[in-house]
Amino acid sequence: MPTLSPPRSVLCLAGSLRRASWNRRLLHVATSMAPPTLRLNVFDALSSVPLFDEDMEQREPAGPAGVQALRAAIAAAEGLIIATPEYNHAMPGVLKNALDWLSRDTPEGEVLLEKPIAVLGASGGPWGTRLAQASLRQVLHACGALVMPTPTVFVANATVRFDHKGVLTDLTTARSLQRFLLAFDHWLTRVAPPASEAQPAGTMP
Template sequence: MRLLALSGSLRAASTNTALLRAAAAAAPAGMTVEIYDGLGRLPVFNPDDDEGPGPAPAPVADFRRRLGAADALLVACPEYAHGVPGGLKNALDWVVASGELVDKPAALLHASPRSAVSRAALAEILVTMSVRLVNTDLVTLPLLGLGPAELAALLDRPDSRERLRQALAGFAAAVTAPASFR
């Protein structure tokens, strides 16, 4: 199973991105997690730039290609001003009409238990886009406020790695289960 992982944070020292990297390292056998790092390169969404006779801007075309190639989506998103960060919302706006996310399974990871408002907002956005949201709380780890060394130590602990591995294995099982069991 191929997962495309999106971090809603553009920060170099993002705890959400660190959580996705840890998830990629802990992925069970048969699963790959590709972390998409192009949110900051996507142009601001403008329908006029997507409706003309020419192709979509190159960063958008690449994002769409990666989404289309993925079996599922994994999202880790901080909360800014009680909402989804603009970079992530912009990326999602670019694929509202193009269809790469229609019926795509997705799960949400959280680097802070305090992101409840953005979690709900992100879930609403994804469901509106016809994403099959399998889990809105796959894993929440208390990473907020940790320094880089503390963050790395926590994510490298065997119990943290195992928790991520089990969560991803459970997500894969839910995604591949027959429709009658979903």
């Protein structure tokens, strides 16, 4: 009998500090919809990451405590899902700031380099988060991340897709999110197969 692999650990990061943000709600919904092969955990301490400052970096080569916590959480996960709002046609500054910290090289290496990442986003407005996701993808590519190209999830008019308790009530969005999670599961297998599936040394594929 084949041995079943444990579910892959995926960290989820919302690019907003608002506790009731649509993107945090979207990620919490995703944790309940993930296939059994994935285990999703939402990171809720983005507010502890200070503004990027090279002087601070020189004083603390490992980075401030908030940066260390985020970097360690990403390093421990096999994949990363980022949900971004759209502020003024771009990703929020708090998310860009976190990525600037994460892009820095450390003795343990660059945490985003070759990290499988998927991007989605929700907005209360009618345009979704297309421009924010485009700017986010550009930064992630610059960091050497392995960003899933498709499918995309752009949740517009989020106020009518969740109820007052944060439950996703829109079936179309739910189906899109489910497809997105299944695709990310396949993306992880494609770009970072489990050790049990890796090609043994000295054998032909």
